[in-house]
Amino acid sequence: METLPLSDPAAHELDLPLYESFDSFESGDSTSLDMGQLLLRAYDIGDLVNQSAEVAEYAYWKTVVDEHEQVRELVKKFAKAKELFADCERFGRFHPDYHAAKDKVKEVEAQLNGIECVSRFKAAEQAVDDLLLAIATEIAGAVSETIKVPSNDPLPKGGGCGGGGSCSCGSGGCG
Known part of the structure; x- marks a missing residue:
């Protein structure tokens, strides 16, 4: 390949x-x-x-x-697992199948990620x-320099805070 x-x-x-x-x-x-x-x-x-x-x-x-082909099959399997988990998630961790459904999503996701x-x-x-x-x-x-740029990073670095005034970022937009 x-x-x-x-x-x-x-x-x-x-x-x-x-x-x-x-x-x-x-x-x-x-x-x-x-x-x-x-x-x-x-x-x-x-x-x-x-x-x-x-x-x-x-x-x-x-x-x-x-x-x-294997990826396509696992994507279908992943979609079904996510749908089942979404149904269980409505009731939270108290749903009898919540943990099993969550584990199934993680398992299929790990299988997908294992493909090179x-x-x-x-x-x-x-x-x-x-x-x-x-x-x-x-x-x-x-x-x-104070304009915020959207990112897909779950842990953004720097920029303004937009946090309501409890920081000292100096962006001027903190309240």
């Missing part, structure tokens, strides 16, 4: 021409944002992302996963997510 090398997630330094200067967005005497020019540059960034090694690897492993193409697909998916986060962070940082 042919494999593609995983890109180093730290190597997301694309030479993105986000803006040459804010002068390019000025028209006449007043400063206004040329949405057409901004959208064209956004499409250029999208094209660069789509041509990246991360997206190529993601597409490759997605195809491999989609064509893998699934684990490589997840790694490629994470690499694309990291690339998109790096781009979004760079764009947000060009506007302001």
Whole structure:
């Protein structure tokens, strides 16, 4: 089986021409944002992302996963297990089958994760997510250091807190 090398997630330094200067967005005497020019540059960034090694690897492993018969069977099994668990979850841990249903979901998920193409697909998916986060962070940082950038990371790092004033993050939005 042919494999593609995983890109180093730290190597997301694309030479993105986000803006040459804010002068390019000025028209006449007043400063206004040329949405057409901004959208064209956004499409250029999208094209660069789509041509990246991360997206190529993601597409490759997605195809491999989609064509893998054992994965398809386990995905169906996983969906059924999740449905049963959702029914049990309505009543919480007091449902007689709650723990068995939860264990079944974990078991099928572990079987899925044990298949090489699934684990490589997840790694490629994470690499694309990291690339998109790096781009979004760079764009947000060009506007302001306190702008929050959404992430799929369950343990976000830095940025403002939005926590209602009980911290000392200095973002000014804490109450």
